[in-house]
Amino acid sequence: MKKIIVGATLVVILFANVSNAFQPSIIGGIRDGLAIGFMADGPLAKNVGLRVGLEANSGRQPLILFLGGKFYLTSVGRSLMSLGLGMVAYTGNNDTDVGGAFSLIFNRALGITPLFFEVGFDVARTARIQAQLGYKLY
Numbered sequence: 001m002k003k004i005i006v007g008a009t010l011v012v013i014l015f016a017n018v019s020n021a022f023q024p025s026i027i028g029g030i031r032d033g034l035a036i037g038f039m040a041d042g043p044l045a046k047n048v049g050l051r052v053g054l055e056a057n058s059g060r061q062p063l064i065l066f067l068g069g070k071f072y073l074t075s076v077g078r079s080l081m082s083l084g085l086g087m088v089a090y091t092g093n094n095d096t097d098v099g100g101a102f103s104l105i106f107n108r109a110l111g112i113t114p115l116f117f118e119v120g121f122d123v124a125r126t127a128r129i130q131a132q133l134g135y136k137l138y
Contacts, residue, residue: 022042023041025134027053027055028133030132031064031122031132032122032129033057034057035059035132037053037055037056039052040052050067050070060093061097066086066089066101070082070083080107081104081106081107082105084101084102084118084120085100090128099123099125102123103130115135116134116135117132
């Protein structure tokens with residue numbers, strides 16, 4: 001329980017410090033179980049961004065924290081495809097698994113500017129599938 005409180009506090013502090021530079025999003029889908037949460041992403045350079053988020057999960061470990069980069073690859077129709085690489089922590093139930101996260105991110109999914117789709121996998125003790133839909137709040 002202490003790890004959850006410390007992790008949530010660190011995410012809140014990070015969000016508060018960079019809230020002007022980051023764009024908040026609501027994200028949900030499959031990430032080990034059904035997951036829903038908040039994410040923020042912001043640009044670091046022309047084709048590189050930083051992503052940070054917190055999700056509640058219906059799987060064995062109920063809290064997911066992630067931090068990573070977003071690297072623009074190409075355009076696919078009206079969507080922009082990016083590579084997501086980062087660290088993920090599944091925590092809760094007196095256990096924490098930390099590992100890597102790998103995904104493809106499609107911004108402007110279905111031609112809708114604030115909508116994005118992310119598909120990939122997390123490797124934290126075991127491989128876990130990730131398929132999520134998000135909506136950027138402007």
